[in-house]
Amino acid sequence: MPVYRCRVADGRGRVAEVLRDAASQEALLRDLFSRDACVLGVEELKEGPRRRVRRFSRRTVGDLTGLLALMLASGLSLRDSLEVAQTVSTRGNDNELVALLLERIRKGGTLADALDEARESFPPVYRGLVRIGERIGNLDQVFSRLSSYLTDDRKLRDRFGTAALYPSLVLGVALLASLFIVAYLLPRMREVFAQLGPEMGRKVEALTGSLTVGMAVLGAGTLALAAFLVFAVQARGRGGPTALRIDAALLRIPLAAPFLLRREVLNFAFAMETLTAAGVGVEEALGEGAGAVHNGALREEILRIRSDVMKGGKLSAAFSESRLFPARIGRWIAVGERVGHVEKVFGQLRSYYQEEVEQWLGRLMALVEPALIVVLGVLIVVFVVAFIVPVFSLFGNVL
Secondary structure, three states, X not given: OOEEEEEEEOOOOOXXXXXXXXXXXXXXXXXXXXXXXXXXXXXXXXXXXXXXXOOOOHHHHHHHHXXXXXXXXXXXXXXXXXXXXXXXXXXXHHHHHHHHHXXXXXXXXXXXXXXXXXXXXXXXXXXXXXXXXXXXXXXXXXXXXXXHHHHHHHHHHHHHHHHHHHHHHHHHHHHHHHHHHHXXXXXXXXXXXXXXXXXXXXXXXXXXXXXXXXXXXXXXXXXXXXXXXXXXXXXXXXXXXXXXXXXXXXXXXXXXXXXHHHHHHHHHHHHHHHHHHOOOOHHHHHHHHHHHOOOHXXXXXXXXXXXXXXXXXXXXXXXXXXXXXOHHHHHHHHHHHHHOOHHHHHHHHHHHHHHHHHHHHHHHHHHHHHXXXXXXXXXXXXXXXXXXXXXXXXXXXXX
């Protein structure tokens, strides 16, 4: 997604320079204006921020977050917490990350500014929550929630990686077996049957030729699919209308779309729960909560909902009219509006979709093995019909 350097002034006339990522400059300006910020200038960073910072692993970010949550909860200031963390993490990536953040803090900057420099390592929801936490003075609560969020996220990723390991190994073995047949077995068959006469050699040549063509077509299709996926990922990373169309298409993929939607709603509900519980207004919380969503189509839908709310509409009605978000969200928010506790509704939504994501992941893991059995069964039948049966027929002619 494109990164922009913005010079903005708040209501008191204070000018600040911030980094923001957005799908387009129009979306960025719309978001800034909705925050009552006076935009003095916008510049797209073609090569990213001026200071190039390496990307840290999720585990490194998660460990530091948990450490800061513990120390901030004990009453230490942010600077003291980072200095203690630097003495605990004396080497490796953890020390490098702490040193980066502490350097910016010592120069009088904010933690949010330091996180913007290392934006590749911290998701938008992380940076947004820290920015608001610094502003309203509840960084200890923010880091406590972020630590729990990152722990749950790592568990889900580990489960998904475990589920994807088995099919990856099976498909890898199938690919190696196909390469062995094409590169070694078929040439040896030509040599053996060519010694049995010209007619037999022509039959073997025809058989091996058809098999080679079939495998070449299959390989070309696989490469074309891989190239398409690479192009889609790159286009999605560049942002713009193409990225929005790709993200909208992702929400229509059978089987995968429900899991993706629930995962995004979980991230959004977590951000909204944390922000509204901290006293942030719904309009501002929606703007920051949109950053928790990775899907551009859903992000634009959240900004549209925010615009409707700022025009005086009800939050529940805006969600109920959405074609992308589940209708359940609008109904639950309507209940929260009637009882006057919308922030509690987002907590319930987070818990609900946490269970939903885990259930869907369990279902996908349960479907992996049967699906692989069916796919391998079809491949074996095709291999027997296209290769084994003709070979035995050739042997029958020889005998």
